[in-house]
Amino acid sequence: MRLDDPCIKKLEPPKLNVFERTYLPQILDGLAVTGRHILGVLRGESITIEYPEQPHRPSPNYRGVHRLNKDEQGRVKCVACMLCATACPVHCIDIIGATAPENWSDREKYPESFVIDELRCIFCGMCEEACPVDAVELTSFYDLTGLSREEMIFDKTKLLSVYDLTKEAEPSRMGNLTTF
Amino acid sequence: MLTFLGLTALLIKIGLVVGISQGAVAYLIYVERKIAAYAQDRIGPNRCGREFGVPLGLIQPLADGAKMILKEDVIPKYVHKPTFILAPMIAIVTATIGFAVVPFGPVGAGAPRLGADWPVQFQIAPGVDIGIVYILAIGSLAVYAVVLAGWSSNNKYSFLGGLRSSAQLISYEIPMGLSILGIVLLAKSLDLNTIIEWQDRHGWGIFWQPVGFLIFLVSAFAETNRLPFDLPESEQELVGGFHTEYSAMKFGMFFLGEYLHVITVSFLTVILFFGGWDLPFVLSADQTSWISAIFKVIVMMSKVSLMIVFIMWIRWTLPRFRYDTLMNLAWKSLLPLGLLNLTITAVAAQMILGG
Numbered sequence: 069m070r071l072d073d074p075c076i077k078k079l080e081p082p083k084l085n086v087f088e089r090t091y092l093p094q095i096l097d098g099l100a101v102t103g104r105h106i107l108g109v110l111r112g113e114s115i116t117i118e119y120p121e122q123p124h125r126p127s128p129n130y131r132g133v134h135r136l137n138k139d140e141q142g143r144v145k146c147v148a149c150m151l152c153a154t155a156c157p158v159h160c161i162d163i164i165g166a167t168a169p170e171n172w173s174d175r176e177k178y179p180e181s182f183v184i185d186e187l188r189c190i191f192c193g194m195c196e197e198a199c200p201v202d203a204v205e206l207t208s209f210y211d212l213t214g215l216s217r218e219e220m221i222f223d224k225t226k227l228l229s230v231y232d233l234t235k236e237a238e239p240s241r242m243g244n245l246t247t248f
Numbered sequence: 249m250l251t252f253l254g255l256t257a258l259l260i261k262i263g264l265v266v267g268i269s270q271g272a273v274a275y276l277i278y279v280e281r282k283i284a285a286y287a288q289d290r291i292g293p294n295r296c297g298r299e300f301g302v303p304l305g306l307i308q309p310l311a312d313g314a315k316m317i318l319k320e321d322v323i324p325k326y327v328h329k330p331t332f333i334l335a336p337m338i339a340i341v342t343a344t345i346g347f348a349v350v351p352f353g354p355v356g357a358g359a360p361r362l363g364a365d366w367p368v369q370f371q372i373a374p375g376v377d378i379g380i381v382y383i384l385a386i387g388s389l390a391v392y393a394v395v396l397a398g399w400s401s402n403n404k405y406s407f408l409g410g411l412r413s414s415a416q417l418i419s420y421e422i423p424m425g426l427s428i429l430g431i432v433l434l435a436k437s438l439d440l441n442t443i444i445e446w447q448d449r450h451g452w453g454i455f456w457q458p459v460g461f462l463i464f465l466v467s468a469f470a471e472t473n474r475l476p477f478d479l480p481e482s483e484q485e486l487v488g489g490f491h492t493e494y495s496a497m498k499f500g501m502f503f504l505g506e507y508l509h510v511i512t513v514s515f516l517t518v519i520l521f522f523g524g525w526d527l528p529f530v531l532s533a534d535q536t537s538w539i540s541a542i543f544k545v546i547v548m549m550s551k552v553s554l555m556i557v558f559i560m561w562i563r564w565t566l567p568r569f570r571y572d573t574l575m576n577l578a579w580k581s582l583l584p585l586g587l588l589n590l591t592i593t594a595v596a597a598q599m600i601l602g603g
Binding site: 099101113116 | 283289294462561564566
């Protein structure tokens with residue numbers, strides 16, 4: 069683009085009069101703005117919360133600790149298809165599949181072991197997207213702590229217990245998928 | 249002559265003033281943090297002391313002070329040690345001795361009396377006729393702390409900070425002096441107490457000297473090295489400027505000095521332009537009872553507190569000046585304006601108010 073291109077619109081800063089050039093009105097404006105904020109907080113309009121006493125509620129699509137969903141009969145939903153493990157960009161999911169018991173008529177395989185390394189996970193949510201049966205989901209648990217590295221490697225029991233903890237507050241998102 | 253009784257009273261006064269001002273500084277830091285938080289829609293420090301049932305984090309200053317004292321005091325090998333150690337001392341000493349001539353309440357004829365003939369003066373050195381000159385002189389000594397700190401640290405950031413500070417403080421001292429001269433001409437005295445009494449009779453200085461007040465306010469901000477004039481320390485480009493190399497209580501002393509400076513400047517503004525202990529139609533220099541004296545001290549302290557809050561409010565409102573605009577403001581705007589104001593005031597004082 070050339071400098072004299074007619075499409076270029078040259079903007080001039082607004083001309084200030086003598087009073088404005090002292091910058092006093094602007095300073096007073098600024099004081100009014102900060103003053104409003106100061107008085108606002110004194111009236112209790114602060115945007116922060118007092119964390120440990122007042123728990124933080126993340127938005128519904130927050131990506132926190134994983135859970136393994138159970139179906140109506142209390143069985144693990146996962147069919148050990150390995151799609152999540154393949155989709156995972158950091159390879160933190162380790163699944164050992166096995167043939168499903170005889171009386172599980174709806175599937176051929178189930179996970180004998182399902183391990184997620186929460187320290188390696190980057191919480192991108194790709195496993196949740198990849199899962200064809202909505203078995204693995206990310207919950208809004210954010211205060212994930214542990215005293216050792218081993219403690220942070222979540223196995224099937226632990227992931228299923230996360231489901232038991234959160235199933236009331238966060239129903240499985242299976243139904244929502246079609247509405248998008 | 250200084251009697252034994254007089255000496256005791258003087259020492260008590262010095263102890264009170266130093267103790268109260270240092271304690272006030274600790275809480276000013278707390279207030280500053282609170283105001284900073286409020287201006288940014290946060291809550292600010294409110295945890296410290298909750299275990300002991302202290303509300304609002306009110307013992308936060310104690311914890312901060314303890315932290316300052318307990319931290320490791322690093323003196324780098326490459327610094328010039330004597331001046332490196334001297335600099336924080338100068339900072340705190342110059343900030344403290346300015347209080348010697350600041351009147352906290354009624355002084356002189358208006359002072360209340362203990363018994364028949366023993367006036368209680370609310371000022372450490374009540375007889376100083378040149379109070380303003382003394383405070384200005386002490387104030388300009390404070391620049392040595394910054395310059396020496398910056399130079400002795402033997403570090404480019406600190407050196408630039410010291411350099412900026414020396415140029416800035418020398419530039420802003422001139423408009424500050426000029427702005428004060430207006431009210432001095434009107435009150436015909438350099439004594440702070442006489443100036444308060446003049447305002448008590450004729451009205452507050454801000455109504456007589458609005459331009460002088462403005463110039464004084466701007467230069468006072470520059471003299472305290474606070475935002476929007478904190479170029480000597482500007483954290484973003486100079487990583488702390490002159491106090492980059494300082495740690496623990498040495499840094500704490502610079503910090504203390506800065507806040508003491510804020511208190512002094514607030515006192516000076518209130519005394520010169522807001523009538524000191526004066527409250528129109530209520531308090532006057534003729535009242536000498538103890539009740540009026542206590543009331544005057546309360547009025548004075550409230551005005552000073554409001555001024556300090558205003559200084560902090562400004563700090564969280566305005567961004568820092570660029571260096572050339574800072575110099576432009578002092579030399580091209582404030583200095584001519586101050587000279588004009590002084591000339592007009594001098595002519596008016598001579599012609600209209602009659603010499």
